[in-house]
Amino acid sequence: MSERPSPSAPRRAPRRDALRNDAVVIQAAREVFAEQGPQASMESIAARAGLGVGTIYRRFPGKDALLDAIARLFVQELDEATAAALADPDPAAGLERFLDFVGAFNTEKRRYASLLAGRLGADDEVSRPTFERIRQLTQKAVDAGHLAPDVTGDDIRALVAAIHAVVAAAPDGDGSAWRRFVRIHLAGLRAGRTEG
Amino acid sequence: MSERPSPSAPRRAPRRDALRNDAVVIQAAREVFAEQGPQASMESIAARAGLGVGTIYRRFPGKDALLDAIARLFVQELDEATAAALADPDPAAGLERFLDFVGAFNTEKRRYASLLAGRLGADDEVSRPTFERIRQLTQKAVDAGHLAPDVTGDDIRALVAAIHAVVAAAPDGDGSAWRRFVRIHLAGLRAGRTEG
DNA sequence: GCGACTCCGGAATGATCGTTCCGATTCGCC
DNA sequence: GGCGAATCGGAACGATCATTCCGGAGTCGC
Numbered sequence: 001m002s003e004r005p006s007p008s009a010p011r012r013a014p015r016r017d018a019l020r021n022d023a024v025v026i027q028a029a030r031e032v033f034a035e036q037g038p039q040a041s042m043e044s045i046a047a048r049a050g051l052g053v054g055t056i057y058r059r060f061p062g063k064d065a066l067l068d069a070i071a072r073l074f075v076q077e078l079d080e081a082t083a084a085a086l087a088d089p090d091p092a093a094g095l096e097r098f099l100d101f102v103g104a105f106n107t108e109k110r111r112y113a114s115l116l117a118g119r120l121g122a123d124d125e126v127s128r129p130t131f132e133r134i135r136q137l138t139q140k141a142v143d144a145g146h147l148a149p150d151v152t153g154d155d156i157r158a159l160v161a162a163i164h165a166v167v168a169a170a171p172d173g174d175g176s177a178w179r180r181f182v183r184i185h186l187a188g189l190r191a192g193r194t195e196g
Numbered sequence: 197m198s199e200r201p202s203p204s205a206p207r208r209a210p211r212r213d214a215l216r217n218d219a220v221v222i223q224a225a226r227e228v229f230a231e232q233g234p235q236a237s238m239e240s241i242a243a244r245a246g247l248g249v250g251t252i253y254r255r256f257p258g259k260d261a262l263l264d265a266i267a268r269l270f271v272q273e274l275d276e277a278t279a280a281a282l283a284d285p286d287p288a289a290g291l292e293r294f295l296d297f298v299g300a301f302n303t304e305k306r307r308y309a310s311l312l313a314g315r316l317g318a319d320d321e322v323s324r325p326t327f328e329r330i331r332q333l334t335q336k337a338v339d340a341g342h343l344a345p346d347v348t349g350d351d352i353r354a355l356v357a358a359i360h361a362v363v364a365a366a367p368d369g370d371g372s373a374w375r376r377f378v379r380i381h382l383a384g385l386r387a388g389r390t391e392g
Numbered sequence: 393g394c395g396a397c398t399c400c401g402g403a404a405t406g407a408t409c410g411t412t413c414c415g416a417t418t419c420g421c422c
Numbered sequence: 423g424g425c426g427a428a429t430c431g432g433a434a435c436g437a438t439c440a441t442t443c444c445g446g447a448g449t450c451g452c
Contacts, residue, residue, distance in 0.1 A: 012397080012398080012450070012451085013450085014398085014399095015398060015399065015448080015449055015450075016449080016450095017399075017400090017448075017449075018398080018399060018400095018449095021399090021400090041438080041439060041440080042439075042440060042441085043402095043439075043440090046401095046402095051400075051401080052400060052401035052402055053401085053402075053440085053441080054399090054400065054401060054402070054441090054442080054443080054444095055399080055400055055401075057440090057441065057442080058399070058400080062440075062441075063439095063440065063441090154373070155376070155377075155380065157365075158362050158365065158366075158373065158377050161361045161362055161364070161365035162358035162361050162362055162377070164361055165357045165358050165360055165361030166354050166357055166358055168357070169353075169354065169357035170354075177350070177354065180351070181351075181354050181358070183384075184351065184381065184384040184385055185380065185381050185384050186384070187383070187384035187387050188379075188380040188381050188382065188383035188384030188385070188387070189380055189384070191383050191384070191387045209420085210428085210429095211418080211419055211420070211427095211428060211429065212419075212420090213418075213419070213429075213430090214419095214428075214429060214430095217429090217430090237408080237409060237410080238409075238410060238411085239409080239410090239432095242431090242432090247430075247431080248430060248431035248432050249410085249411080249431085249432070250411095250412080250413080250414095250429090250430065250431060250432070251429075251430055251431075253410090253411065253412080254428095254429070254430080258410075258411075259409095259410065259411090393452100394451105394452085395450105395451100395452095396449105396450095396451095397448105397449090397450085397451105398447105398448085398449075398450090399446105399447085399448075399449085400445105400446090400447075400448085401444105401445100401446090401447095402443105402444105403442105403443095403444100404441105404442085404443080404444105405440105405441085405442075405443095406439105406440095406441090406442100407438105407439090407440085407441100408437105408438085408439085408440100409436105409437090409438085409439105410435105410436095410437085410438100411434105411435085411436090411437100412433105412434085412435075412436100413432105413433095413434085413435095414431105414432105414433100414434105415430105415431100416429105416430080416431085417428105417429080417430070417431090418427105418428085418429070418430080419426105419427090419428075419429085420425105420426095420427090420428090421424105421425090421426095421427105422423100422424090422425090
């Protein structure tokens with residue numbers, strides 16, 4: 001019984017250059033997909049990374065896996081934003097901080113919406129724990145009297161989806177039209193008693 | 197010498213089958229693009245139409261032209277809806293009727309958003325005369341006191357874009373989540389004095 | 393430094409798809 | 423019914439692109 005971790009794997013540690021390339025590929029893919037959308041070719045990504053296509057395929061089973069990896073990255077950033085917003089002692093401020101993040105995120109990276117579209121199903125456009133946090137964030141704001149009593153996490157989720165679209169539809173120069181949109185919608189969420 | 201209407205065009209009327217196929221192609225393309233998105237193949241459209249691909253190319257210079265033709269059709273429908281809404285004697289009712297149309301239109305045809313995206317530039321997502329009518333519609337509602345004084349056509353246009361997204365993001369069964377969204381946003385547009 | 397093994401580059405492969413082309417078919421007119 | 427032209431069908435072409443493959447370069451443990 002010599003201590004081999006696994007009978008058939010006397011593996012060596014991965015080489016340093018391989019590890020570095022891992023990060024380089026993700027970064028390049030992020031940039032290229034943001035610029036050209038999901039139909040960007042693997043070759044253009046490889047070129048941006050300064051690598052050959054084969055190197056990408058060593059790490060990722062295929063283009064779809066690469067797309068998924070990046071989508072997961074975005075969800076993770078959104079996740080961190082919800083966690084930060086939830087930690088804010090003032091519920092209203094936390095909610096607005098979160099919505100600010102969503103708008104800024106999409107403004108910076110216009111094309112990400114098309115990347116996420118379809119890749120994450122309708123009911124997990126936001127990963128489940130993230131949505132749970134949005135729900136809590138909403139509930140706190142309702143309890144504090146900042147939103148009408150019947151407002152739910154679904155309403156905020158719809159608003160998030162709407163922000164995507166408003167950012168994408170805004171004229172080129174205008175990077176903050178979405179702020180006005182959010183302000184208006186929040187006014188509706190405060191005042192609106194939707195006796196349904 | 198002999199009386200030809202035009203020197204170089206002794207044209208005969210188009211054949212009846214050609215005229216019929218024109219409509220068949222458009223209809224098939226509408227259906228297939230709605231189901232599969234803009235990346236649907238020309239062959240699948242031809243198959244749906246019960247025709248050969250060559251027949252499509254006789255009418256349309258290429259796939260892009262076909263896509264454009266359908267996008268123009270949608271804009272035209274939207275155009276008619278704005279005209280009808282503007283004709284309504286009650287400004288508030290006209291505006292709501294218009295927004296109802298937008299939501300229903302997108303609900304029926306989920307994938308049309310991706311078809312229109314990018315094809316019509318940011319500043320003519322709605323054709324110019326259509327946008328002019330939206331502006332008038334908005335102004336009438338403002339003058340009648342149904343919307344806050346500083347609301348403009350751009351606000352309604354943003355709402356239209358948002359409705360697209362909300363419809364697309366809604367869970368499968370739920371074909372009317374967008375109604376709630378619109379109701380809330382309209383409340384914000386009524387109450388919100390955005391002293392900016 | 394050296395040997396063995398991992399990793400990289402980029403040409404080759406196979407599939408998909410938009411577009412073209414031309415013989416066969418159908419239509420309009422007499 | 424028959425002729426000439428417009429139209430159709432769908433095979434063939436060329437381009438693009440994801441994916442594979444393997445000879446050669448680079449790295450690690452010693």
